[in-house]
């Protein structure tokens with residue numbers, strides 16, 4: 001059965017892009033139901049969207065064409081996914097504060113499907129603290145933002161505020177339906193499937209209706225969480241898990257990484273407001289909510305997936321345990337036991353962290369890991385320099401409760417100027433957030449007066465930095 005996209009269209013010059021969005025979605029076999037605001041109708045007529053979508057277009061909450069239903073509820077219930085494109089500052093504010101004063105804002109409160117929002121507005125409006133606070137609040141509630149692009153705007157300015165291109169929106173939609181992008185509804189209805197079956201005339205057995213309802217308030221983030229989205233507007237790419245390098249059709253080289261550390265980092269970045277892409281080797285972990293997941297096996301596949309994201313990320317966190325070598329030849333048939341010693345020729349894999357670190361742009365933050373068994377800090381410091389990373393998370397994997405597979409970890413952060421920030425043993429979830437917050441705290445400190453080249457040694461804590469010893473330049477972020 002075709003999936004139904006409920007497309008909310010608000011009043012902005014980017015409405016013309018929504019027309020091609022409908023056309024692209026129809027070509028891919030989606031049903032598209034358009035709900036327009038009065039502002040959108042000033043730009044294009046409902047007839048245009050009706051002709052493109054072959055569906056009734058909704059804009060007036062008091063127009064009840066079908067006496068057997070209630071239009072704004074029926075439309076909301078049909079949606080498998082809601083997309084608001086373009087989304088003005090006005091509709092974002094209304095949704096953030098629960099205002100329902102027209103058809104679209106009413107439908108958005110009634111909808112129980114996941115919601116994607118593609119903002120489009122003037123760069124100053126987009127940057128306004130009120131708009132950013134509303135975006136942070138909606139992000140914390142589980143709404144998924146399709147970041148506006150930078151470029152020339154209709155108002156004559158150049159900056160961030162252009163609605164994402166329709167092709168990219170379609171890609172995000174397809175990522176969602178193919179399971180690559182995991183989204184939860186901000187307002188789920190566990191009985192929606194049952195209601196739909198009843199609407200279709202089916203008598204649903206009681207056993208199917210017995211779905212536990214979420215506790216009141218469950219899933220509603222704390223006020224602190226809502227106002228605490230320091231990575232809002234940033235794109236974070238995380239690698240996680242092991243890689244597998246095939247020897248023959250049944251055997252491979254791999255390592256003990258479970259993916260827990262990397263998945264925890266992806267979830268933490270998302271919680272802190274970022275748009276997150278998780279590029280993962282094979283693991284048994286459920287994908288974190290709200291995160292786009294790209295699955296790979298080999299180191300060179302992970303390398304290619306990361307390179308595709310290289311231009312657009314603000315942070316890159318390399319937590320994957322990537323194989324340093326791969327077999328020179330992958331045998332087409334299973335290697336037979338001969339009883340003799342077997343020599344495997346191994347060749348180096350591409351170094352993902354180094355290729356990213358050495359070409360990073362000034363605004364990008366690159367964080368690598370170092371899994372070590374001896375001289376941990378020294379190796380980590382060398383790795384930071386060699387690979388061009390801003391930060392290395394030094395991980396002594398021989399320590400009890402740390403490293404591979406376990407639920408906890410203990411690390412030392414090696415930052416700009418080789419400064420050390422040791423963190424205590426904690427759960428990988430807490431550690432992930434602490435790593436990100438520590439780096440953010442460092443980045444928010446004003447550069448020291450004597451900014452110059454990187455110093456080569458010295459162990460300082462964040463408190464010491466704050467006390468005046470300060471950050472000493474060279475940290476291109």
Ligand code: PMT
Pocket residue numbers: 239241256257258259260261262299318319320321322323324349350351352353354367368369370371372383395397403404405406
């Ligand atoms: O997954 P878990 O079970 O939770 O375990 C967590 C962990 C131990 C895997 C994690 O905390 C960790 O230490 N990850 C890095 C493991 C590793 O490969 O370290 P390394 O020192 O070999 O590599 C240094 C850095 O270069 C890493 O950021 C690695 O992702 C990167 N690298 C390595 C090789 C390669 N070909 N390309 C890379 O990008």
